[in-house]
Amino acid sequence: MDTSRKNRIIKITIWAVCSIVVTAALLAATAFFWPAASKQLQSSSSEKLSYNDAIAAANRTVSEDTSNTDIRPECRSIIKTHGKKTAKAVMMIHGVSACPQQFTDLGNTFFNAGYNVYIPRVPSHGLTDNKRHGEITIPAMAQFMNSSTSIISGLGDETGIVGLSGGANMATWITQYNSQTISRALLLSPFYQPSESETPSWKIPLLRNLYGRNILPDSFTGSNLSYRALGKYIIIAKNYKSDLKAPGLKYVGVVTSENDTAIDKNLAVNIPKQMAAASGAKFQYYSIPASFGIGHDIVALNQDEVKKHADKLYPFYLDMYEGKDVKLEAN
Template sequence: MAQQNSPARRTALGRIGITLSALLALVLLAVAVLYAWPLGGSDLQRATPKTFTFDAAVGQAQQVVAAETADPAVRPECRSVVMSHGAKTTKAVLLLHGYTDCPKQYASLAKRYFDEGYNVWVPRAPRHGVTDELAHAKLEAGELVSYADDALNLATGLGDEVGVVGISGGGVLATWLADRRPDAVRHLLLLSPFYKPNSAQAPGFVVKPTIVLFGFHLLPDKVNSAGFSFAALSQYLRIARNLDLDHRNPQLASVAVVTSANDDFIDRQEAVAVPRRLATSSNRTLVVHELPAELGIGHDVVEPDGLGGRADELDGIYFDLYEGTRKG
């Protein structure tokens, strides 16, 4: 019987040790590469301001709606919405809906703005509101910021003063506009902004590797039980990582954020910290409003069907926060 510490056994154990060490080194190298992977991109850090007359803005919005009406792939309830008083108004608002949702999310709030004298533009996001329920999985960060930038350009033709409201992923895009378009954004209202997932959804240490692996398509996409694509969510998170929150917006008059105590989808601390830094850089005070748990409202704080009959009440709160007349 061979001795336990025979030369052959020691050689075999040595080879196993070398192999394990090499594998560990490769794993550590892979982790280091993922954390060092740059998330920036010139297309995510550059906006293209354009000027529209009122007639040109309304004409383009109507063309968008007509094209969506003629497209059988676009669900009728999800078509873009333009609400016009027939002339350029003192104020106009751009409403950006959330990930996997569409303009109907703002059915009630859009009417509130219109009734208050605003011209309103609610554009459908790319790959949203269509019959293919997984079309959103092919989203790219570049097309999202282009969509937001183009939408704001159009909105500037609708009113002398323009602001942006965004919910969830649309909140990320609204923040990007306030950051990159100081020429145009006067008011900013963020509803459950998705800058970072709740730790119950994804621990902080996995967020960047997830953005890299799925956002840059290094791994095949994964769709969870809620129908959310890891690749698509990573595009919004990548945009959030490209914000320049120290950039001053001298035009910014008000910044407010609304969260819900029941929202287990977003990191609520980050939802406040990001706009607070943006507001501070522009010498403004962030107004924070949290919906209490007893209301039973989760992540979507704006779509009427999920507000338990409180849509009119909450629309009033949101409108006042947007205008800067409510302090929390």
Template sequence: MELIDACSRLLSHGGRTPRAVLLLHGYTLGPDQYDDLARDYFERGYNVWVPRAPHEVTVSSLTAYASEALDTVAGLGDEVTVVGISGGAVLATWLAQTRGDAVRHLLLLSPFFGPAQVPAWAVRPLTFLYGRGLLPDRITSRGYSLAAVTRYLTIVHRLPDPPRWTRLRSIAVAISETDGVVDPVAAVTVPRRIAEACGIRLLTWTLPSSLGVGHDTLALTGSEAAGLRKRYIELSEGRP
């Protein structure tokens, strides 16, 4: 493993490989969120790039970061998989729709396409008001800045509508039954529409409450953790 800029992770086999994966971490977390899954991908022959998101959370900084990360991973392997969790899943989806020339497989973990327990009709107005600074920023009990969160939702609202056909070969979603952060309907509806546009099947997996996993579906512990990560990789490869 090689550390880049003290935080980003590059796991390289020393040359271009048949497959490479880009792992985009969630808001408030960092590349270390992927340490175990990154190692698993590497052991399966992937070159792995886990970049650190910008500290300044704006729409332009987030999309530039994601696009530059994709350029990097496209040079590491012939076939590119993109995995994102929470806000990182928003950026992964944005890449799959705007950079469809490069992304072949997409795995979305706990995708934040809308907040839980907020009426759908209220999401756009709140996104506008907090995103433009018309309402003073507020920090939630989870430590989330509402202004920052709405920047991710702005990217969601800027996804092509209707979704574009791309050369995507597989798309999968994994969410937790006990996730209290994301809208579970939007988490599946957005990628399903993309799958339909691309003429492929959406794979979905709901982690049961018995696993004790909440919004962070990478926070896996115990004897089942390795098997669950293997399932993620299988989903990302389009294997139901």
């Protein structure tokens, strides 16, 4: 091989190696240092609605879900009212990969206690192909949170929110950016980021930026949760107000389960606690004993252990939401 050809090969090899190194460096920088701030999540566009306008908007949402054949019938948005604006109304937001069905029974508990209840379907959730919840986008999440808040604003004199897992994450954002509407919040198994056993802390930026920004193709956990969706919920949490303040907030309750290994429990308690302190609101926390046998989803009746304790759990959640000093007694 002549010298000039050998030199060309060496140059090409060096160029290729340098390109790989630069690409890897850019990917690493993106993964760990990409700012989590999102313009759509830095302010709210919700508005106060009259009862009639709120009902009309809720009915449109239910109608759109009903006409969309991609949405499973049991997963359509739910509106339950007493035919008029009530003293109290509550919005319930389901978890990642779940749908309004998750809150059907708890919603009935609140409705029977006199509340108007709205349970909206999070975008890309409740579809016939459930893995498509990974298609959710940040703009769609922001629009959902704002439009849903507008609807609940017209359903009661006092309005509040209940969220489970990723829904509790959304509820935390809504509470801070819509404190003129939301005066109380109950956060169940709040998912702000995974537990250390699920995802080591050094991997969180990878999950948030590479999957949450749709750079890597989607992948799924053992329980079929989309990495892309999880990354976007983590982005929401990174866009809370720096001081977590929600003027007008009166009460925050948090419930987790001792058996829950999915979430970072320190954040699950400390973020709402700090939000309450910054807002001058009452804070209450309860951990469901391990003896109840309940894991992360502490609401849905399709789980045997939740069903077994439903007669105690649902009234307990209502009492916790209302700020009563209560605890669970094992059977």
